[in-house]
Amino acid sequence: MRLSRYFLPILRETPKEAEIVSHRLMLRAGMIRQETAGIYAWLPLGHRVLTKICNIIREEQNRAGAVELLMPTIQPAELWRESGRYDDYGKEMLRIEDRHERDMLYGPTNEEMITEIFRGSVRSYKDLPLNLYHIQWKFRDEVRPRFGVMRSREFLMKDAYSFDLDAEGARHSYNQMFAAYLRTFARMGLKAIPMRADTGPIGGNLSHEFIILATTGESEVYCHKDFLGYEAPPQDVAFDDRAVMQGLFDHWTGRYAATSEMHDEAAWAAVPEAERVTARGIEVGHIFYFGTKYSDPMKAVVNGPDGKEVAVQMGSYGIGPSRLAAAIIEASHDESGIIWPDAVAPFHVGLANLKAGDVATDAACADLYAKLGKAGLDVLYDDRDERPGAKFATLDLIGLPWQVIVGPKGLAEGKIELKNRRSGERESLSPDEVVNKLTAR
RNA sequence: CGGGGCAUAGCGCAGUCCGGUAGCGCAUCUGCUUUGGGAGCAGAGGGUCGCAGGUUCAAAUCCUGCUGCCCCGACCA
Numbered sequence: 001m002r003l004s005r006y007f008l009p010i011l012r013e014t015p016k017e018a019e020i021v022s023h024r025l026m027l028r029a030g031m032i033r034q035e036t037a038g039i040y041a042w043l044p045l046g047h048r049v050l051t052k053i054c055n056i057i058r059e060e061q062n063r064a065g066a067v068e069l070l071m072p073t074i075q076p077a078e079l080w081r082e083s084g085r086y087d088d089y090g091k092e093m094l095r096i097e098d099r100h101e102r103d104m105l106y107g108p109t110n111e112e113m114i115t116e117i118f119r120g121s122v123r124s125y126k127d128l129p130l131n132l133y134h135i136q137w138k139f140r141d142e143v144r145p146r147f148g149v150m151r152s153r154e155f156l157m158k159d160a161y162s163f164d165l166d167a168e169g170a171r172h173s174y175n176q177m178f179a180a181y182l183r184t185f186a187r188m189g190l191k192a193i194p195m196r197a198d199t200g201p202i203g204g205n206l207s208h209e210f211i212i213l214a215t216t217g218e219s220e221v222y223c224h225k226d227f228l229g230y231e232a233p234p235q236d237v238a239f240d241d242r243a244v245m246q247g248l249f250d251h252w253t254g255r256y257a258a259t260s261e262m263h264d265e266a267a268w269a270a271v272p273e274a275e276r277v278t279a280r281g282i283e284v285g286h287i288f289y290f291g292t293k294y295s296d297p298m299k300a301v302v303n304g305p306d307g308k309e310v311a312v313q314m315g316s317y318g319i320g321p322s323r324l325a326a327a328i329i330e331a332s333h334d335e336s337g338i339i340w341p342d343a344v345a346p347f348h349v350g351l352a353n354l355k356a357g358d359v360a361t362d363a364a365c366a367d368l369y370a371k372l373g374k375a376g377l378d379v380l381y382d383d384r385d386e387r388p389g390a391k392f393a394t395l396d397l398i399g400l401p402w403q404v405i406v407g408p409k410g411l412a413e414g415k416i417e418l419k420n421r422r423s424g425e426r427e428s429l430s431p432d433e434v435v436n437k438l439t440a441r
Numbered sequence: 442c443g444g445g446g447c448a449u450a451g452c453g454c455a456g457u458c459c460g461g462u463a464g465c466g467c468a469u470c471u472g473c474u475u476u477g478g479g480a481g482c483a484g485a486g487g488g489u490c491g492c493a494g495g496u497u498c499a500a501a502u503c504c505u506g507c508u509g510c511c512c513c514g515a516c517c518a
Contacts (some may be wrong), residue, residue, distance in 0.1 A: 012467065013453050017511055037510065091442095092517080109518075143442065143516060151517080159518095197518080207518080237461070286518050320516065354477060389478040396478090407477055417477090 001376050003346070003382045007044050009033075010394060015409060018218055023148030025338050029398045031325075038145025038153030041305035045398060046325065048346035050156065053321045053328075054135050056187050056343060064180035064239050066160050071113050073137055077103035078421040079112040082298050083435035092140045106139040111294050113307065114161040118312070119300040128302065128312070129173055133160030135321065150218075150282070150326040160317040160348050165304060167291070168242075174206065174289045175245035177317040179233050181285050182252065184319065187429045188230035189341025192284060193227045195257045209259060210285035210319075214330040217280030222263055224255035225277045261282075268293040282327045289315040338399030339422050347380040350436060352391045353410060354407035356383050361406050368404060368431055375439040396421070405436055 009030040017034075018024040025031045030315045031046030042050055058068065074096070080086035086093075086105075094106040107113070114132060122130065145153045162173035178194065185192035190212045197209040211221050230252065238244045256271050258264065261280065268276070294300065295311040304310050325344075332339045340346070349372055353365040365381060372379045380400060382391050388407065395403050405417040412430065418434050419426045429437070 009451090011452060015452070016447090016454095019512080034510090142518080144512095144514095146512085157518095209518085283518090288518070316518085349496095358476090387478090387480060389475060389480080390477095392478045394479085405477075409477070 001378075001380050003380060004384050006380070007089055008394075008398070009043065010397060018148065018191065020147050020150065020330070021333060022150060022216075022326040025329055025333060025397070026148055026326065026397060029294060029338060032149060034148075038142060038151075040149055040152060040154070040322075045346045049325050049340070049344055050342045052346070053188065053324050054156075054158070057135065057184055057319055057321060060180045060184040060187070061133050061158070061160060063235070064131075064176045064206075066133045066177075066180075068132045068134060069117075069132055071107075071110050071117070071136060073107055074104055075107045075110075075113055075137070077105055079116055082199055083112050083115075083294055084297060085112070092142065094139050094141050107136075108138055108140045109157075109316075109318075110134070110136075110159055111161065112298065112313075115294045115300045115314070118163055119295075122163070122300075122302060122312075125302050125304050125310075129164045129169055130161065131160055131162040131176075133158060133317070147218075148326055149322045150330075152322065155320055156322040158319045162315045162317070163295075163300070164313045165302065167313055169204075170289055170291070172242045172245060172317055174287065174315050175242075175249045176239050177207065177287050177315070178252070179237060179239065179245060179248050181287065181317075181319070182232040182248075183235070183237075184247050185210060185212065185284065187343050188324065189343060190284070190328065190331060192226065193221070193223055193257050193281075194252055195221065195223070196253070196262055197259070197286060198261055206289040208253075208287050208288075210252065210260065210433045211257075212284055212327055212331055213279045214282055214327065215280055216330050217282045219283075220260040220263075221258070221279055221281035222260075222268055223257035223277050223279075224271055225275045226255050227257060227398075228277065253370035256385050260293045269331075282323075282330060284324050284327050285317075285319040287315065287317040289313075318437075324364045326418065333399070336393070337397035340399045340401060342401050345378075345401050346398070347378040347400050349379045349402045349404055350375055350395040350398070351379050351381045351404045352388075352390065352395060352406065353381070353383055354405065356385045360411050361408055364411055364431055365406050368406070368416075368435065371435045372404075372438060375435070377438060402438060404438075 011028045014024045015027050018027055029045060030043050032040045032042055034040055077086055093108055094190055096104040098104050136155045137154055139154050142153050145151055164173055166168040192210045192212050194208040195211050197207040233248055291313055292311040295314055301311050328344060329338050332341060335352040350370055351365055353361050354360045369379055369381045399421055401421055403419040403421060410416055414430055415428045416431055416434060417426055418429055
């Protein structure tokens with residue numbers, strides 16, 4: 001992409017409403033724009049990141065056996081009256097009336113709807129287990145939205161729903177999602193720690209929050225330092241093996257880890273002082289097992305092997321991609337701007353032509369742009385007629401992992417510069433060496 | 442939902458107390474000079490001063506009402 005033909009409205013100054021670093025950087029880097037309180041437009045750079053995050057989530061959900069579909073944002077109130085939550089949910093739910101004066105709502109979550117879809121088509125235990133998910137915009141009318149997309153009213157959510165015949169099967173489904181989440185966050189360059197959680201209005205008795213550590217995190221968390229060394233399960237982990245999944249779950253929940261809401265001073269005191277980690281955390285995922293909370297009232301039943309009807313055992317599993325975009329920045333930035341982990345970077349490489357209009361640098365950049373693109377790398381080519389300083393500042397701000405810097409002086413000696421955004425390390429190389437180095441990765 | 446604050450050009454702000462017809466920096470546009478860490482000079486454009494009433498010869502400024510946004514707290518899968 002040529003920057004001269006892209007839409008990257010970067011801000012030199014920080015809008016005054018932005019308090020936390022991710023919000024400031026997202027606004028300054030031209031990723032998002034607030035349209036009203038807690039509601040944001042995703043501009044091209046932000047949209048690219050969001051898409052990459054969603055694709056990683058999608059790959060890992062699919063790998064774990066979940067199946068994607070897409071449910072609407074607007075739901076009929078009738079479904080929620082069935083489960084009893086229409087009155088329970090309170091003012092957080094955005095209620096709408098259509099032209100026929102029917103009560104509708106903008107979905108804050110989809111348990112009711114997925115249960116309706118399930119019961120409409122599934123009759124036999126032979127169709128189980130089943131795990132359905134979608135990635136869709138949700139709306140919760142927070143009293144006080146804040147921190148940009150970290151706590152917005154409209155937000156993107158991946159929500160998966162598992163259906164099993166019995167509690168053991170549901171437990172396995174839960175463990176599969178648990179493992180998929182560990183892989184998902186690790187792929188985004190995040191250290192996510194599962195912590196036992198309160199089940200809240202979703203209900204049920206087994207629930208974990210996935211918390212990433214960031215100094216600017218919203219809540220205090222306590223965990224054993226062993227977590228920092230744990231490795232996420234490999235790509236080929238046996239998702240269908242119940243024992244393997246349970247072993248993985250046991251390993252990852254064998255040490256103390258809790259958010260302040262669930263903190264247990266007695267258990268914490270039992271952890272040797274040298275092994276305690278107290279830090280700030282951001283919740284990026286939350287999983288629940290809630291049994292028949294919805295399948296009972298909504299009559300989502302299947303015939304078991306014995307011919308008797310039984311309400312299915314359910315669980316739900318959420319990840320907030322829009323919040324993740326901000327959380328990744330909280331966990332990865334410096335004074336100059338964002339530092340994107342490779343997997344979610346909006347572009348892999350920023351190519352800066354320090355003297356646009358110069359025959360030599362123009363030609364060298366055009367050649368590099370073509371070669372890197374042909375090798376499958378996403379390149380943002382800064383071909384604007386701007387001064388070098390402005391280009392460096394822009395590239396640092398938007399945080400692309402690699403910067404390829406082409407200036408007339410270096411080029412006269414056959415050299416260009418390759419800079420790693422994270423380490424700050426710079427190398428002076430020939431254009432071919434740069435292409436080789438970047439494409440060899 | 443309680444408490445506080447703000448609203449003036451795309452962004453950041455001054456001007457409001459003490460009424461006199463709107464300004465600064467950055468950004469934008471034009472020209473020249475510049476070109477390895479947010480350039481210099483010269484010129485230009487851009488504002489129903491959040492909205493609606495009121496007071497006044499005259500309102501960004503004073504009064505009343507409304508709306509929006511932000512912050513603290515409570516709240517928050």
